[in-house]
């Protein structure tokens with residue numbers, strides 16, 4: 554079992570909070586699909602024996618790709634790799650790219666899950682995020698997708714936005730839950746130095762909101778989600794029963810994945826490698842058939858990665874599985890740290906250690922206490 558990720562690094566405009574690798578120049582799209590197909594063909598011999606259970610077109614904005622770009626890409630991927638009959642095929646889309654024609658195209662190509670970059674349904678918040686859609690337009694597009702038969706829709710939401718009142722956030726949540734997407738990815742707005750938003754804050758052009766805003770919004774989301782039948786299954790992800798993202802869940806389980814396209818990361822179970830976050834450099838690498846930068850996981854890295862990925866999920870660490878993976882000594886040391894934590898940080902049962910959902914927003918700080926150094 555494996556996952557396939559394709560990074561499409563083109564956007565209509567750069568959102569100020571975004572730190573994903575993407576460019577607005579469409580000029581660089583000329584050779585993009587051709588290079589992707591070339592890259593896929595180079596990996597085919599080593600990955601063709603594995604069955605891909607998930608295919609994820611992310612970015613960037615893959616919904617920008619025209620039929621002439623996306624159709625040959627998929628035809629070639631299906632030629633090079635083996636996909637299971639129930640492959641989860643997710644396409645990231647922006648609401649402004651959704652139209653009846655595009656939905657029909659995506660359906661005909663086998664897309665069975667849409668991940669929609671909604672971010673908010675509040676006019677002011679969308680203006681702050683500089684998104685290209687209005688709340689009404691976004692809702693209409695979601696309903697159109699539903700009418701065209703997309704029965705597995707995920708929406709992205711951002712909370713903790715400066716000036717977003719409790720009432721406005723509540724209204725966004727009510728509207729989202731009324732639409733009833735199968736899945737929601739919800740992120741607190743974070744300040745990254747390399748984003749336009751981060752630069753504006755560092756230059757005192759805008760002020761960063763207090764942490765208490767994101768905390769209040771997170772707890773509101775948590776309560777509302779539960780009352781509407783959604784369950785947090787990872788720190789930033791919640792869903793209706795049975796609709797967790799199989800692609801992302803594979804990352805958290807340590808399943809191998811192959812990433813194609815600039816900045817894409819891959820992992821084969823022992824080592825990971827990553828493509829350059831530059832279209833020019835990536836094209837050069839593929840043309841020359843060079844090997845991307847890579848690292849083999851040391852026992853310490855494996856241990857840390859195991860903790861980080863498992864503790865991010867609602868299932869947490871399964872103690873018998875943990876004991877099977879690591880030496881007794883590592884387990885004893887981990888348990889000592891667990892016992893030294895003040896009460897309430899973790900939920901401990903005979904079989905599991907997990908971070909309770911109410912603490913998901915501070916999960917990074919909790920997990921950091923368990924990280925070991927070489």
Ligand code: SF4
Pocket residue numbers: 563564565566567568571572573575612613614647670
């Ligand atoms: S948030 Fe999405 S649409 Fe905006 S710049 Fe980032 S990848 Fe592009």
